[in-house]
Amino acid sequence: MPELPEVETIRRELEREAVGKKIKAVEVHGTRTVRRQTKKAFASKLDGVKITGVERKGKYLLVRLDSGDVLIVHLRMSGQLLRAAAKDPVPKHTHVIITFTVGGQLRFVDPRTFGEMFVASPETINEDVPELAELGFDPVEQPVSWQTFGQLLRNHKMKLKAFLTDQTIIAGLGNIYADEILFTAGLRYDRMTDSLSTQEIRRLYRSVVETLHDAIKYGGSTLSDEQYVDLNGKPGEYQEHHKVYDREKLPCFRCRRANISKAKFAGRSTYYCELCQV
Ligand SMILES: [Zn+2]
Numbered sequence: 001m002p003e004l005p006e007v008e009t010i011r012r013e014l015e016r017e018a019v020g021k022k023i024k025a026v027e028v029h030g031t032r033t034v035r036r037q038t039k040k041a042f043a044s045k046l047d048g049v050k051i052t053g054v055e056r057k058g059k060y061l062l063v064r065l066d067s068g069d070v071l072i073v074h075l076r077m078s079g080q081l082l083r084a085a086a087k088d089p090v091p092k093h094t095h096v097i098i099t100f101t102v103g104g105q106l107r108f109v110d111p112r113t114f115g116e117m118f119v120a121s122p123e124t125i126n127e128d129v130p131e132l133a134e135l136g137f138d139p140v141e142q143p144v145s146w147q148t149f150g151q152l153l154r155n156h157k158m159k160l161k162a163f164l165t166d167q168t169i170i171a172g173l174g175n176i177y178a179d180e181i182l183f184t185a186g187l188r189y190d191r192m193t194d195s196l197s198t199q200e201i202r203r204l205y206r207s208v209v210e211t212l213h214d215a216i217k218y219g220g221s222t223l224s225d226e227q228y229v230d231l232n233g234k235p236g237e238y239q240e241h242h243k244v245y246d247r248e249k250l251p252c253f254r255c256r257r258a259n260i261s262k263a264k265f266a267g268r269s270t271y272y273c274e275l276c277q278v
Contacts, residue, residue: 002059002075004172005212006220006228006236008140010081011056013231014063014106017083021100022050032113033095036128045069045119046098058135058171069119072129073108078227079115082107111227135171139208140216146205153193153201160204161189161265170208176221176245179271181211183244183254188277189263189270214241221245244271252276 002010026043028034034042045067053064061081063071073081084105090097096108096117108117118128126133137144144152156163163169164178173181182189185207187200196204215221215238222228222235223246229235239246243253248262248271258275 001077001174002079002220002228003174003177004056004059004138004140005177005215005238007056007059007061007075007172008216009220009230009236010075011054011061014061014081015054017231018051018063018100018106019053020050021102021104023047023098024101025097025099027097027099029095030113033108033110033115033117035116036118042117042119046071056138056141057132058138058167059174060132060135065119069121070125071117071119072132073117074115075110076112076114076116078112079108079110080227080229080233081231082109082229082233083231131167134168136167136169138171140172140212143209146202149205149208150196150198150201153196153204157192157194159190159265160187160193161270163193164208165266172212173208175268175270176223176242177211177215179245180215180243181207183272183277184211186277189265189272191278214238244273247271 023046026046028039028042050066051063052066055062059074061073063073065071084107086099086103086105091109093111094107094109098106120128152169153163156169160182161178164173164181185204187204218236218238218241219230220228220236221239223239226235244260247260249259252258252260252273255273255275258273260271261274263270
């Protein structure tokens with residue numbers, strides 16, 4: 001599932017590719033991707049409008065339109081946003097095709113159809129998308145100070161991995177980056193948030209910011225399922241830099257004594273080093 005670094009990679013490419021372009025036509029196939037409004041309402045709000053900017057909030061892409069509306073895109077499990085030429089063969093599972101007046105298309109491809117697209121107006125966006133209004137701080141777009149971060153940790157008496165992946169506290173983190181962040185910080189996934197020393201809080205804070213920026217630099221992570229690709233269909237490279245995620249039984253890069261362990265946490269696999277993380 002794409003997390004903050006993958007969505008940010010797409011945001012940056014989309015900003016270069018789509019801003020300033022005017023939409024000529026919109027095609028919607030199936031009923032899953034556009035499900036909060038009718039296909040007709042969706043298409044009519046996009047027809048003839050120009051894209052003025054692309055923002056990101058957590059894992060959501062917010063495409064600003066010159067009509068004042070916002071096109072919201074959430075990739076969820078397997079959604080892909082791809083640029084294409086109109087003559088390119090349309091891949092299977094293409095649910096939305098946006099064609100620009102200058103030529104070129106944006107296509108939304110999604111085999112598992114959990115992803116979605118819809119157009120919201122700024123006045124009703126908080127009611128239309130309550131989960132967007134409830135998102136916590138974005139550690140790349142709007143980072144808080146380490147002191148505020150420490151306050152958040154102390155106020156939530158919960159396990160560290162649950163804290164990091166709670167979208168209402170920090171927006172954009174999922175299973176992969178939570179594990180990588182905790183390894184770099186030297187902290188176990190099941191440590192309680194209110195048990196951290198000041199030094200550990202600072203280490204975790206630094207690890208959140210640095211891990212995410214590093215992952216963005218490498219274009220995010222593409223796992224063996226190859227579901228995440230960027231706007232040009234290219235996989236990310238950060239998986240080559242993963243220190244724990246999907247490295248069960250492989251030697252720890254830091255201590256070189258233990259092998260990476262795998263545990264179940266909240267129904268998901270969690271990777272960590274028994275020796276390096278306390
Ligand atoms: Zn280790």
